[in-house]
Amino acid sequence: MHGIIFLELKKYVGAKWGAPAWSTLLADAGLGSRSYLPVHEYPDDEAELLIGTVAKTTGQTFPTLLEDFGEFIVPDLLQVYRSLIHANWRTLDLIENTERMIHRIVRLRNPGARPPQLVTERRNPSQVAIHYRSTRRMCGIAKGMARGVAKHYGERVAIHEPQCMHTGAPECVIELRLAN
Known part of the structure; x- marks a missing residue:
């Protein structure tokens, strides 16, 4: 998945739950201190893992999120x-x-x-x-x-x-x- 999506996800998480929430999300997803660049490609499963972790943490459904x-x-x-x-x-x-x-x-x-x-x-x-x-x-x-x-x-x-x-x-x- 394109890096811009990960950067937008980071921005989304920060806007909804505060800037520290991104680090917590990465840790909860088992991705440590992973960083993303806008013009690189990253594994799709990382995006799914991060979005799934947000959904689980917030109680939202994956489609709603x-x-x-x-x-x-x-x-x-x-x-x-x-x-x-x-x-x-x-x-x-x-x-x-x-x-x-x-x-x-x-x-x-x-x-x-x-x-x-x-x-x-x-x-x-x-x-x-x-x-x-x-x-x-x-x-x-x-x-x-x-x-x-x-x-x-x-x-x-x-x-x-x-x-x-x-x-x-x-x-x-x-x-x-x-x-x-």
Whole structure:
């Protein structure tokens, strides 16, 4: 997993439970004083271990925590990738173009990066479906990011997931509809 996700997780943990919580989390997860750099790749199982440890420690479910984390990271990611985001885009436009404009560049800049594959289907002006494919199966982050992007644009989205890898499907289908 890309180092920026670990740095965002550290920021998330600090914002929710205070700066010392990160060191405690690393210790509880058995990772000692591990540090992460933004442009390196790290084992997926470390991210899963850290997120699972946060969930266990806080009593949240893994999916709920993923969604909250996904929403939390949006402002920073929008800042990092602002040059790739068209000024006239709104929530569904950005989501519809994430694979083409952002994930493609991430893969070009860092050949080891493996962001999820997103195939989008614009069903009408107020609805888009995301076909989410990733061996990580962290579709909760995508749902949280959709909420975070909508929040950024002053919009709201209703999210429906008729198909999920966690229930045996080969991919997740996440349907987003503007709720404003």
